[in-house]
Amino acid sequence: MNFWRLATLCELCSTSAINDTSGQGSVDEKAIGSLMRYKYFVGLSNVSLSTHKLAKQTTEFLTHSASLAVDGNPNSVDTNCTHTAGEPNDWWMVDLGRVFQVTTVNIINRLDECNCGDRLDGIIYEVGITLDSWEECGRFDGPGIGRLEINITCHRAMYGRYVRIRKLNQNALSLCEVFVYS
Numbered sequence: 001m002n003f004w005r006l007a008t009l010c011e012l013c014s015t016s017a018i019n020d021t022s023g024q025g026s027v028d029e030k031a032i033g034s035l036m037r038y039k040y041f042v043g044l045s046n047v048s049l050s051t052h053k054l055a056k057q058t059t060e061f062l063t064h065s066a067s068l069a070v071d072g073n074p075n076s077v078d079t080n081c082t083h084t085a086g087e088p089n090d091w092w093m094v095d096l097g098r099v100f101q102v103t104t105v106n107i108i109n110r111l112d113e114c115n116c117g118d119r120l121d122g123i124i125y126e127v128g129i130t131l132d133s134w135e136e137c138g139r140f141d142g143p144g145i146g147r148l149e150i151n152i153t154c155h156r157a158m159y160g161r162y163v164r165i166r167k168l169n170q171n172a173l174s175l176c177e178v179f180v181y182s
């Protein structure tokens with residue numbers, strides 16, 4: 001299903017002030033502070049919107065690329081997981097390709113002998129219509145150790161093309177798979 005919404009994008013605006021409307025336009029441009037219409041899609045709730053999409057992360061440890069969290073392989077062992085270098089404010093993000101209504105973000109955490117699952121000790125999940133309009137979907141404060149699945153349902157209806165997972169504490173961000181659902 002496709003819907004159109006009218007939005008004002010600015011750093012201090014929140015999507016709670018947005019009203020549904022019908023119309024035409026596209027969000028695939030930077031339009032901070034201006035009124036814009038964008039189309040959003042509500043997908044099947046059982047199909048992950050992030051799988052095989054383009055992913056990025058701030059820093060990369062060895063060959064642990066950002067794409068390992070959207071490769072469709074939820075294996076929770078070290079080599080199948082992303083891994084940043086552990087710089088301050090490390091994040092990982094995925095571009096869903098177009099704006100969706102995002103309801104749930106599920107993470108597969110590390111569950112290997114290294115017990116590195118504890119590195120998920122404070123993360124914030126954000127959704128952005130653009131790369132400059134992040135809004136908080138939810139948080140996980142940990143402890144992550146021994147937790148294979150960390151599922152977050154956004155506080156409220158959220159719309160976005162980008163989903164970002166940001167570390168609050170400084171240590172490596174390691175994600176074995178990230179599933180985003182509408």
Ligand SMILES: *[C@@H]1O[C@H](CO)[C@@H](O)[C@H](O)[C@H]1NC(C)=O
Binds near residue numbers: 017018019
């Ligand atoms: C949204 O709709 C409500 C009810 O019609 C109205 O009171 C409110 O001003 C509208 N908000 C915006 C941002 O247009």
Ligand SMILES: *[C@@H]1O[C@H](CO)[C@@H](O)[C@H](O)[C@H]1NC(C)=O
Binds near residue numbers: 044046047
């Ligand atoms: C998702 O749900 C649809 C409709 O119920 C079904 O046809 C499809 O097989 C499901 N896909 C997966 C991956 O479970």
Ligand SMILES: *[C@@H]1O[C@H](CO)[C@@H](O)[C@H](O)[C@H]1NC(C)=O
Binds near residue numbers: 073075079080
């Ligand atoms: C996990 O990663 C290793 C090393 O890259 C690879 O050989 C293996 O096939 C992956 N496991 C699965 C289940 O894909």
Ligand SMILES: *[C@@H]1O[C@H](CO)[C@@H](O)[C@H](O)[C@H]1NC(C)=O
Binds near residue numbers: 106149150
């Ligand atoms: C997380 O979500 C997945 C997919 O809906 C579900 O299969 C799994 O049981 C959930 N895990 C937890 C711990 O809630």
